[in-house]
Amino acid sequence: MARTLLVTGASGQLGHLVLEDLLARTSEDTIIALTRSPERLRAAFPSAKRLEIREADFDREDGLAAAFSGADRVLLISTDALDRPGRRLEQHKRAIAAAAAAGATHLVYTSITNPVADSPLPLADDHRRTEEALAASSLGHTILRVGWWLDNYLGALPSALESGALVAAASTGKANFISREDTARAAAAALAAPFEGRRTLNIVGPTPIDHSSLAAAASKAFGKPMAYVAVAGSDKQKALEAFLPPPVVSLLVGFDLAVARGDFEVSSSDFWELTGRAPLSAEAFFAKSAG
Numbered sequence: 001m002a003r004t005l006l007v008t009g010a011s012g013q014l015g016h017l018v019l020e021d022l023l024a025r026t027s028e029d030t031i032i033a034l035t036r037s038p039e040r041l042r043a044a045f046p047s048a049k050r051l052e053i054r055e056a057d058f059d060r061e062d063g064l065a066a067a068f069s070g071a072d073r074v075l076l077i078s079t080d081a082l083d084r085p086g087r088r089l090e091q092h093k094r095a096i097a098a099a100a101a102a103g104a105t106h107l108v109y110t111s112i113t114n115p116v117a118d119s120p121l122p123l124a125d126d127h128r129r130t131e132e133a134l135a136a137s138s139l140g141h142t143i144l145r146v147g148w149w150l151d152n153y154l155g156a157l158p159s160a161l162e163s164g165a166l167v168a169a170a171s172t173g174k175a176n177f178i179s180r181e182d183t184a185r186a187a188a189a190a191l192a193a194p195f196e197g198r199r200t201l202n203i204v205g206p207t208p209i210d211h212s213s214l215a216a217a218a219s220k221a222f223g224k225p226m227a228y229v230a231v232a233g234s235d236k237q238k239a240l241e242a243f244l245p246p247p248v249v250s251l252l253v254g255f256d257l258a259v260a261r262g263d264f265e266v267s268s269s270d271f272w273e274l275t276g277r278a279p280l281s282a283e284a285f286f287a288k289s290a291g
């Protein structure tokens, strides 16, 4: 039976990739895309027939009931509202309540690997509390605990390759890095799946690697020598504070410290089982990025 699948945050980079994936599938399902920028999204998908675009802003309660109406299955893409503690969690809670009130049966949420209470990664808290809000709701759900994106390294990579040093406070810790594109594949597959119960999946890369291997993979792909330089968290914090805002510094240092203690070393076949393919390795990701 045809269903109505709803994707939130559809103008974001991840949301865009999810829509591309869903629209490429042969299916009777209707797709609703929520965004704060409907015109921009329509311009990106000018002739998509199965796509209905609606405006929604999770900072505001009004309009959310109409935005979610008719949705059977919802993909809630975690927002990027990290400027004020608590804001993002409130946004997610409003979306969960609106999806349940609209009569949706299932919600897929993009969480993070190991959102434990004592995580050094500040944003883990929102994810853990959003997972708790889902557990307390009436909704069936699929929680996607997504690994750290390889894409996160692309911005700083040119200067790291220039200096020959990938500086991190991750010690010898390993992580199962994944790409944004594979995350989109997994999110689209979970949304389009028939699964109606409650499950938590680890959407992670194929092999745990440390920062020496990460540096070697990027170095090989871009053809420039680069090695991992391990520093203390406090030193990385001081260096980054000179040019980045405090929430971004805590996020980057927090991730390194979480890797150092093993929080991101989680291997799983969930991606393969959900999508029927293997996730990109760091080597393949950087080779693709280098063109």
Ligand SMILES: NC(=O)c1ccc[n+]([C@@H]2O[C@H](COP(=O)([O-])OP(=O)(O)OC[C@H]3O[C@@H](n4cnc5c(N)ncnc54)[C@H](OP(=O)(O)O)[C@@H]3O)[C@@H](O)[C@H]2O)c1
Pocket (backbone or CB within 6 Å): 008, 009, 010, 011, 012, 013, 014, 015, 034, 035, 036, 037, 056, 057, 058, 059, 077, 078, 079, 080, 081, 091, 110, 112, 146, 147, 148, 149, 152, 180
């Ligand atoms: N695992 C990782 O390493 C990793 C890395 C980066 C990001 N992430 C997470 O993945 C998400 C998507 O990443 P991305 O690269 O697509 O980021 P992005 O392009 O910056 O997109 C930001 C997302 O937040 C949504 N958003 C922001 N404020 C909102 C509001 N008031 N109401 C509703 N939606 C709101 C945006 O929706 P619209 O603009 O369409 O309204 C958009 O989907 C991020 O928000 C973050 O939670 C994970």
